[in-house]
Amino acid sequence: MINLAGRDILHSWSKFVLTGLGLGLLIGVTFTMAGVYRGMVDDAKVMLNNSGADLWVVQKDTLGPYAESSSIPDDIYRGILGMRGMAQAANVSYLTMQVRKGDTDVRAMVVGFEPGQPGEPSYLVAGRRITRSHYEAVADLKTGFAVGDRIRIRRHEYAVVGLTRRMVSSGGDPMIFIPLKDAQEAQFLKDNDAIVNQRARIAANPALNRPGVPGLLEAINASQTSNRNVNAVLVRVADGHSPETVAQDIRRWKHLQAFIRAQMEDILIAKLIATAARQIAMFLVILTIVSAAIVAFIIYTMTLGKIREIAVLKLIGTHNRTIAGMILQQALGLGLIGFAVGKIAATIWGPFFPRYILLEPGDAVRGFVIVMVVCTLASTLAIRAALKVDPATAIGG
Amino acid sequence: MNKEIGIHIEGLSKRYGEGATAVDALKEVNMSVAPGEVVGLIGPSGSGKTTLLKCLGAVIEPTQGRMTLGGDVIYDNGWRISDLRVLRRDSIGFIFQAPYLIPFLDVTDNVALLPMLAGRPNGEARARSLELLQALDVAHRASAQPSELSGGEQQRVSIARALANKPPVILADEPTAPLDSERALAVMRILNQMATQYHTAIIVVTHDEKIIPTFKRIYHIRDGRTFEEAGEGRALQ
Numbered sequence: 070m071i072n073l074a075g076r077d078i079l080h081s082w083s084k085f086v087l088t089g090l091g092l093g094l095l096i097g098v099t100f101t102m103a104g105v106y107r108g109m110v111d112d113a114k115v116m117l118n119n120s121g122a123d124l125w126v127v128q129k130d131t132l133g134p135y136a137e138s139s140s141i142p143d144d145i146y147r148g149i150l151g152m153r154g155m156a157q158a159a160n161v162s163y164l165t166m167q168v169r170k171g172d173t174d175v176r177a178m179v180v181g182f183e184p185g186q187p188g189e190p191s192y193l194v195a196g197r198r199i200t201r202s203h204y205e206a207v208a209d210l211k212t213g214f215a216v217g218d219r220i221r222i223r224r225h226e227y228a229v230v231g232l233t234r235r236m237v238s239s240g241g242d243p244m245i246f247i248p249l250k251d252a253q254e255a256q257f258l259k260d261n262d263a264i265v266n267q268r269a270r271i272a273a274n275p276a277l278n279r280p281g282v283p284g285l286l287e288a289i290n291a292s293q294t295s296n297r298n299v300n301a302v303l304v305r306v307a308d309g310h311s312p313e314t315v316a317q318d319i320r321r322w323k324h325l326q327a328f329i330r331a332q333m334e335d336i337l338i339a340k341l342i343a344t345a346a347r348q349i350a351m352f353l354v355i356l357t358i359v360s361a362a363i364v365a366f367i368i369y370t371m372t373l374g375k376i377r378e379i380a381v382l383k384l385i386g387t388h389n390r391t392i393a394g395m396i397l398q399q400a401l402g403l404g405l406i407g408f409a410v411g412k413i414a415a416t417i418w419g420p421f422f423p424r425y426i427l428l429e430p431g432d433a434v435r436g437f438v439i440v441m442v443v444c445t446l447a448s449t450l451a452i453r454a455a456l457k458v459d460p461a462t463a464i465g466g
Numbered sequence: 467m468n469k470e471i472g473i474h475i476e477g478l479s480k481r482y483g484e485g486a487t488a489v490d491a492l493k494e495v496n497m498s499v500a501p502g503e504v505v506g507l508i509g510p511s512g513s514g515k516t517t518l519l520k521c522l523g524a525v526i527e528p529t530q531g532r533m534t535l536g537g538d539v540i541y542d543n544g545w546r547i548s549d550l551r552v553l554r555r556d557s558i559g560f561i562f563q564a565p566y567l568i569p570f571l572d573v574t575d576n577v578a579l580l581p582m583l584a585g586r587p588n589g590e591a592r593a594r595s596l597e598l599l600q601a602l603d604v605a606h607r608a609s610a611q612p613s614e615l616s617g618g619e620q621q622r623v624s625i626a627r628a629l630a631n632k633p634p635v636i637l638a639d640e641p642t643a644p645l646d647s648e649r650a651l652a653v654m655r656i657l658n659q660m661a662t663q664y665h666t667a668i669i670v671v672t673h674d675e676k677i678i679p680t681f682k683r684i685y686h687i688r689d690g691r692t693f694e695e696a697g698e699g700r701a702l703q
Contacts, residue, residue, distance in 0.1 A: 070582050071575055073568075080570030080611075381566045384525065385627075386555020386583050460554075461525040463562060464516060464639050 073391065074398030077375075088367050089403050092360065093410020099356040100415035100428060100436055106342075106349045107427035113337035115235050117330060119191040122303035123312045125328045126158075126319055133326075134163050134301040135239050135333075136341045141325065143253070146302045152318055154310030159186030160299040162252045165242055168212070169221045175212050177245045178238040179222060181252020187303035190246050196231030203251055207231040209243035220245065223255045239341050241424040249299070257296030267293055357443060360407075365447035368400045372451035376458055383460035393452045397445065404444035408437050471537040472500045472667035473522065473635045478531030478541075480517050480690075491517040492528065493690040499667040501634065504658050506678060506697060507671045509687035515671050516639070518687065522669065523558055523637050524550045536634040555583055559628030559636035559666070563643045565620035567612035573599065573623050574608045580630040591630075598626035601663065602656060618649045625656060629664055636661075638670040647676045654680045 078085050116135075125134065126141070126149060133139025143160050150158045162181035167174040182188035184199055190207050196216040199205045206227040208214040218229045227247055236244040247255070259267070268290050271277050278286045304319075304327075306312045316327035328336065338346075372379070379392055412433060419426035480492040491514045499505050509515050520526040522533070524540070524547070533541035535557055540547050547553045554560075567576045574595045581591035599605040602622040607615055615623065621641060628636045638657065642650035654670075654677045661668045672678065681697035 070588070071571065071579060073570075076575075077570040377566060378568055381560075381562070382568070383551075384523070384554060384560055385580055386551050388551065388583075391583075459525075461520050461523075463566065464520055464523060464525065464560070464637075 072398075073395040074402065077395065078399060078402055085399075085403065086406065089406025090410055092363055092367075092403060092407035094414055095356065095360050095363065096407045096411025096436070096440060097414030097418070098411075099353060099360065100411055100432070101419060101422070101426060102349050102352050102356065103432050103436070104415060104419060104426035104428045105422070105424060106346055107429055107432065108425035109239070109241070109342045109345060110338055111427045112235075112237050112241060112425055113239050113342065114334065116237065116239065117333055117337070119236055120161075120188055120303055121191060121305065122187045123306040123330060124304035124316050124319070125333050126302040126304060126323070127300070127326045127328070129324055129326050131326060132336050132340065134161070136336050139300050139326075140298045141300075141302065143249075143297045143299045145323070145325070148323060149302055149304060149319060152315070152322070154307050154315040154318070155304060156307040157187055157305040158302050159183045159188055160249055160301075161188040161303055162249065162256055162300045163238075164252065164256045165238065165240070166222070166255075168245060170213060170218075176242050177208075177212055178240075178242045179252055179255060180244050180246045181249040181256070181299070182246055183249050187305050190231075190233040190236055190244075192233065193231045194234050196229070198231055199246070199248060200230075202248055204228065205230045205248070207233055207246040209236045209245070210234050211237065211243035212245060214245075222247065222251075223258075224260075225251065225255075227251070235425070237425070239337050253296065253299065257298060259294070264294055357439065360440075361443045361447050364400060364403060364407075364444050365450050367403065368396060368448050368451040369454065371399065372396055372455050376455075377463065379455050379458045380460055380463040383458060384463045389456055392455050396452050396455055397448050400444040400448035400451070401441060404440045408440045411436075411440075471534070471634075472498070472503070473533070473535050473669070474498045475522070475533045476531060478518075478521060478533060479529045480514075480521055480526070481529045491690050492521065494531070495687075495690070495692045497669075497685055497692060497694075499635070499669055501665045501667050502661050503683070504654075504661050504668040504670060504681065506681035506684040507669055507687060507692075508673070508678065508684055513687045514690040515687055517690075518692075519637055519639055519669075519671055522635075523560065524553050555580065556631050557633050557635065559631070559633040561621075561624050561628045561636060561638040561641045563640040565612070565617075565624040567620055567623055567627070569612055572609050572611055573604065573615070576612065576623055577626045577630050580627060584631055594630060595626070598629055599623070601660070602626050617644060618652065621645070621649075621653055622656065625653070625660065629660055629666065632664060632666075634667060636666055636668045638668060640672055640674065641670065642672065642674045642677050650674060650676050651680070 127133035127139035128141050131137045131139045146158045146160050164179045166179060168177045199207060204225060204227050206220055206229050208229050210232055214229045216229055216232060220227045271289055277289050306315050312329045316329050319325055319327040382392060415428055419428060475497045477494040478492055479494055482489045482491055507515055521528045530543050574592055577595035577598055578591040581594050596605060599608055602625060604619050604622045607619055612620060642653050657668050679698040679700040684695045684697045685692045686695060
């Protein structure tokens with residue numbers, strides 16, 4: 070038996086391919102939107118993986134350091150390190166800021182870490198690790214910096230000595246790693262005018278500037294000038310110990326919040342990017358509906374254009390299921406072309422997006438099934454119209 | 467089905483609507499066409515030609531009467547055939563005013579489609595198609611698309627399609643309307659030739675005065691009633 074759908078497609082292949090191309094670009098956008106969400110989730114997981122931590126210790130009653138701000142003293146890690154089940158504990162600080170890059174600037178998350186401790190970039194793709202105590206940096210490739218470039222952060226210039234990859238914040242900003250002390254200064258140190266102004270205010274306060282207490286004013290000024298806080302302590306748990314148990318101990322005895330890996334993932338994925346995910350989900354639903362409407366409209370229009378032929382086919386004895394099959398196959402053919410074009414388009418343009426686009430094979434399979442289901446549903450309108458055609462219309466008026 | 471008997475109808479009526487608005491489109495029509503015979507069905511607009519053709523073609527149901535095809539009763543105050551689609555496919559050929567070829571099938575497959583729909587193997591269906599195309603002198607356009615054919619060629623292909631399943635009867639609905647005199651007479655010559663060659667009863671509905679003299683027998687239809695008349699039966703060279 071002749072494949073009527075195939076012959077019709079071959080007969081008007083240019084119209085069919087162009088329609089499939091248009092639909093494919095729409096499907097490509099849909100895939101990309103799904104890829105944006107997958108990328109956000111993956112970025113969050115990669116950030117947690119690359120930190121090398123089992124626990125994140127942050128200020129009590131906060132969801133820091135990524136979802137909320139957190140500030141804890143930088144000497145607290147010593148106490149944590151002395152607790153049972155600890156392998157490593159290290160301070161980290163995070164600061165999202167605009168970093169000068171030539172005549173422009175780049176938005177980046179500046180990470181302060183201690184070399185050799187959790188929080189350090191797990192691997193480099195170029196250059197070397199930070200070996201000096203100050204003014205060296207390792208940058209993510211997405212910042213656009215190269216080894217040897219100089220970065221200005223606040224008052225100081227840093228030399229880029231190494232490059233890493235896939236180290237981005239949950240907001241998609243690439244990371245720049247600098248020594249912890251420099252990062253603390255960048256985050257907390259006030260500018261000179263602010264310091265002068267603050268000293269004047271303290272000196273003018275009789276409670277803090279008592280004539281009979283020598284050294285009090287100097288001590289208060291010194292404590293106000295420097296800030297010895299960090300955003301979190303990253304902990305690596307010793308083998309044989311449960312991170313949950315260690316976290317419970319920290320919560321109980323140190324009066325701090327401690328998150329295990331699963332909780333931190335939940336914070337990043339379920340809370341931090343939840344709104345973005347819902348936004349993307351809305352786009353996906355709308356794009357799916359628009360795609361379905363387009364397929365339905367195209368197939369319906371194509372069917373209406375063949376009403377006389379369909380009447381003749383029915384008159385000469387063609388089974389209704391053959392005609393329905395022809396329309397369904399055309400809809401599926403359109404979906405197949407659209408899926409192929411969409412997948413290729415999304416793969417081609419994905420890397421040009423500023424954020425990481427993760428196109429998972431599982432999503433492609435799910436997308437294929439959805440496209441086919443949508444095309445099947447979309448063809449029902451046209452099939453209904455075709456089945457309602459009276460074969461008698463082929464005869465006379 | 468006995469192909470020696472052709473088509474025979476007795477007292478066939480068709481009423482549209484009910485009550486005061488009812489319209490009797492056909493009133494006890496009688497008609498008989500033998501195999502190998504080509505008869506004309508002539509009447510003014512609204513006389514019931516198309517309704518009769520649709521009843522004969524089993525696309526609308528008559529209100530009452532009796533209809534036999536190849537000796538088999540297909541209608542007797544109700545359809546006696548369970549699957550009218552199969553009846554139309556295997557036992558009735560249709561030729562339309564315009565050829566209405568399937569635009570996405572080539573000439574061979576336009577004709578071969580019917581035997582294929584009837585379950586014949588593709589090879590056999592295509593061989594039958596080529597045989598008919600040869601008989602109708604369009605075999606040289608066998609692989610052409612319908613849009614590449616002239617009007618006359620398209621009509622010949624549609625005649626081949628009507629003959630594809632060797633039906634005992636062919637219903638032709640104004641097959642010469644869009645053609646000039648010469649081509650119209652050529653189509654009638656072919657229909658007569660095919661009727662004789664394939665032993666098929668052909669009913670030609672027409673308004674076309676050019677071809678009326680070619681019928682040996684004519685059924686006139688007026689206000690839903692038919693009456694038979696001997697035609698001139700002018701020879702077709």
